[in-house]
Amino acid sequence: MKRITSISFLLFFIYTSEAKTLLVGKQQAVKSVQQAIAIAVNGDTVLVEAGNYHEKNLVINKTIFLIGLNHPVLDGDHQYEIISIKANAVIVDGFKIIHSGVSSIEDFAGIKIYNCRDVVIRNNILEDTFFGIYTQHGLNCTIEKNTLIAYSKQEQQSGNGIHCWKGDSMRIIANSISGHRDGIYFEFVTNSVIWRNTSFGNMRYGLHFMFSNNDAYITNIFKSNGAGVAVMFSNNVKMFHNYFEENWGDGSYGLLLKEISDSYIENNQFGKNTTGILMEGASRIQMEKNSFLNNGWAMKIQASCMDVTVRKNIFIANTFDVGTNGSLVLNNFNGNYWDKYEGYDLNKNKIGDIPYRPVSLYSMIVEKNPPAMLLFRSFITALMDKTEKILPGITPENLKDEHPMMKKLF
Amino acid sequence: MTDILRNRIILLYTVVLFIASFSMFSLEDNTSKGLLSLLNIILIIVPLVSIIFSTIYTYNSSEFIELLVSQPLKRKTIWLSSFSGLAASLSLAFFIGAGIPIMVYQWNSIGFMMIAMGILLSIIFVAIAMLAVVKTRDKAKGIGVAILLWLYFSLLFDGLVLFLLFQFADYPLEKPMIGATAFNPVDLGRIMILLQMDVSAMMGYTGAIFKDFFGTYTGVIFSFGVMLLWVLVPLWFSTRKFNRKDL
Numbered sequence: 001m002k003r004i005t006s007i008s009f010l011l012f013f014i015y016t017s018e019a020k021t022l023l024v025g026k027q028q029a030v031k032s033v034q035q036a037i038a039i040a041v042n043g044d045t046v047l048v049e050a051g052n053y054h055e056k057n058l059v060i061n062k063t064i065f066l067i068g069l070n071h072p073v074l075d076g077d078h079q080y081e082i083i084s085i086k087a088n089a090v091i092v093d094g095f096k097i098i099h100s101g102v103s104s105i106e107d108f109a110g111i112k113i114y115n116c117r118d119v120v121i122r123n124n125i126l127e128d129t130f131f132g133i134y135t136q137h138g139l140n141c142t143i144e145k146n147t148l149i150a151y152s153k154q155e156q157q158s159g160n161g162i163h164c165w166k167g168d169s170m171r172i173i174a175n176s177i178s179g180h181r182d183g184i185y186f187e188f189v190t191n192s193v194i195w196r197n198t199s200f201g202n203m204r205y206g207l208h209f210m211f212s213n214n215d216a217y218i219t220n221i222f223k224s225n226g227a228g229v230a231v232m233f234s235n236n237v238k239m240f241h242n243y244f245e246e247n248w249g250d251g252s253y254g255l256l257l258k259e260i261s262d263s264y265i266e267n268n269q270f271g272k273n274t275t276g277i278l279m280e281g282a283s284r285i286q287m288e289k290n291s292f293l294n295n296g297w298a299m300k301i302q303a304s305c306m307d308v309t310v311r312k313n314i315f316i317a318n319t320f321d322v323g324t325n326g327s328l329v330l331n332n333f334n335g336n337y338w339d340k341y342e343g344y345d346l347n348k349n350k351i352g353d354i355p356y357r358p359v360s361l362y363s364m365i366v367e368k369n370p371p372a373m374l375l376f377r378s379f380i381t382a383l384m385d386k387t388e389k390i391l392p393g394i395t396p397e398n399l400k401d402e403h404p405m406m407k408k409l410f
Numbered sequence: 411m412t413d414i415l416r417n418r419i420i421l422l423y424t425v426v427l428f429i430a431s432f433s434m435f436s437l438e439d440n441t442s443k444g445l446l447s448l449l450n451i452i453l454i455i456v457p458l459v460s461i462i463f464s465t466i467y468t469y470n471s472s473e474f475i476e477l478l479v480s481q482p483l484k485r486k487t488i489w490l491s492s493f494s495g496l497a498a499s500l501s502l503a504f505f506i507g508a509g510i511p512i513m514v515y516q517w518n519s520i521g522f523m524m525i526a527m528g529i530l531l532s533i534i535f536v537a538i539a540m541l542a543v544v545k546t547r548d549k550a551k552g553i554g555v556a557i558l559l560w561l562y563f564s565l566l567f568d569g570l571v572l573f574l575l576f577q578f579a580d581y582p583l584e585k586p587m588i589g590a591t592a593f594n595p596v597d598l599g600r601i602m603i604l605l606q607m608d609v610s611a612m613m614g615y616t617g618a619i620f621k622d623f624f625g626t627y628t629g630v631i632f633s634f635g636v637m638l639l640w641v642l643v644p645l646w647f648s649t650r651k652f653n654r655k656d657l
Binding site for chain 2: 296378379381
């Protein structure tokens with residue numbers, strides 16, 4: 001034991017003797033971060049005291065640890081990209097980064113990572129930046145516990161919160177993003193995880209996901225975004241324990257799945273969305289134990305989907321449970337709980353004895369002729385729905401849950 | 411008025427409403443389903459009871475009205491007080507029967523809107539019933555007309571609108587649809603409740619148009635104004651007819 005401690009002490013001294021710590025502040029010898037980075041060598045720590053720093057564009061091209069004490073402010077004066085990281089294993093921790101430049105030609109960002117690996121961006125506050133944290137060709141980077149707020153009014157004048165373009169093994173953890181165009185944007189990013197983030201009030205999508213395979217997003221909250229969450233052209237995506245809430249509007253979905261395959265959607269909660277999930281061209285998807293509460297349409301599953309398995313989910317107080325646009329059904333609904341189920345259970349095995357048809361006639365009518373929504377819940381439409389339930393004519397015959405649950409599973 | 415309140419049918423109506431609404435709320439494990447069943451009561455049963463009861467009651471009290479006419483009383487006063495008696499007692503019956511359970515289980519904007527619409531619909535259908543009575547002398551015919559009117563407002567009108575909607579599906583129909591609802595108080599009431607209840611679905615494209623109209627203050631004032639017109643216009647016509655009628 002003693003030997004171990006002495007060795008570790010020795011190591012500590014060797015380490016500290018080699019890597020120095022530079023202190024930046026108004027009362028210190030080094031007055032600007034720019035200057036400190038110029039002096040520093042690989043492995044140094046730059047500690048920045050609280051204060052306002054107008055540093056133009058900070059380029060970090062050495063492996064240094066840039067750490068802010070009490071959130072010193074780095075101001076981009078609406079002209080510059082504030083921090084550009086061009087070296088591996090850089091840490092940026094504890095800054096307040098404000099007013100980046102806005103440009104339609106260049107993607108100015110609060111913090112941008114250029115082709116490097118093992119970078120950690122942690123505990124920063126980014127306010128009024130064009131793009132927030134931008135990575136291109138990032139590898140094994142961690143973006144953790146940052147708060148990103150933007151105030152733009154137009155989509156064109158706004159960038160994405162956390163933008164990852166081409167990358168692998170990224171970790172996006174516990175960030176809070178609001179007011180950007182897309183909260184989190186993934187394009188060509190693989191083997192990555194998005195965990196415990198909150199993305200709300202963004203202009204377009206809370207999470208925008210394109211051509212990114214083998215990723216997981218877990219326990220995130222996506223709320224009140226312009227168009228919800230979009231996951232497109234990807235496969236092997238895992239979505240667990242997320243909340244999709246209050247995405248209101250005609251083109252707005254809790255979750256939009258377009259050309260997705262081999263994915264898992266489990267234990268998520270969809271609440272108060274105009275459409276909980278819209279699936280287009282989705283195939284081989286497992287949906288289990290999700291809850292759909294108070295949505296306009298819990299699910300819209302287009303006829304272009306196949307081998308989607310919907311099991312053990314609960315559907316409560318949705319205006320329409322399932323909507324579809326054709327009569328072809330290649331998907332499987334089984335063992336869900338539907339609060340609109342009116343069947344019985346004679347053998348008391350807690351499974352309804354007659355199948356439930358989640359597509360109501362009126363949801364088909366509204367799909368074809370949206371103004372008909374004005375007649376919803378009137379006597380005549382109730383009558384039509386009831387007759388359709390007994391003798392299905394318009395609604396797809398095969399879209400049914402053969403074994404609906406009598407009671408909620410959870 | 412007290413005579414109507416003591417009327418067995420009104421008492422029965424109140425009790426039935428009360429039991430029905432309480433059981434609806436307590437039978438279902440989520441109150442939204444209870445609300446749905448209650449919505450049907452408000453949109454179907456309330457107008458039906460209002461119109462039939464008012465028609466029959468007014469026919470039955472025709473002798474009493476004739477007696478009153480022989481007294482030094484203005485015809486207008488007689489007719490209006492008869493209307494207000496009916497309207498007040500039916501609204502009160504609704505308020506006690508359905509309003510109290512709603513207030514117990516749904517103390518929010520949905521509940522409030524339901525009570526308001528229920529009371530307004532009761533009054534509107536009393537006014538319509540009295541117009542039907544004053545226009546037809548024969549009792550059986552009058553009741554038939556009342557039933558037909560109820561059927562028209564709660565079923566045929568919507569069927570007609572749905573039919574037109576499909577015939578003219580190629581045209582933008584959102585605005586005309588808003589206009590069409592003004593011609594049916596039941597529809598107006600239903601939409602006002604729907605906007606509180608199915609908010610998520612109403613946020614779709616056309617829903618948003620309706621919400622933009624009916625959801626705003628002007629929209630709410632418009633719908634309440636139109637419903638008020640549905641009381642005043644039949645009442646005005648029936649009073650004018652009663653004034654000139656040879657009893």
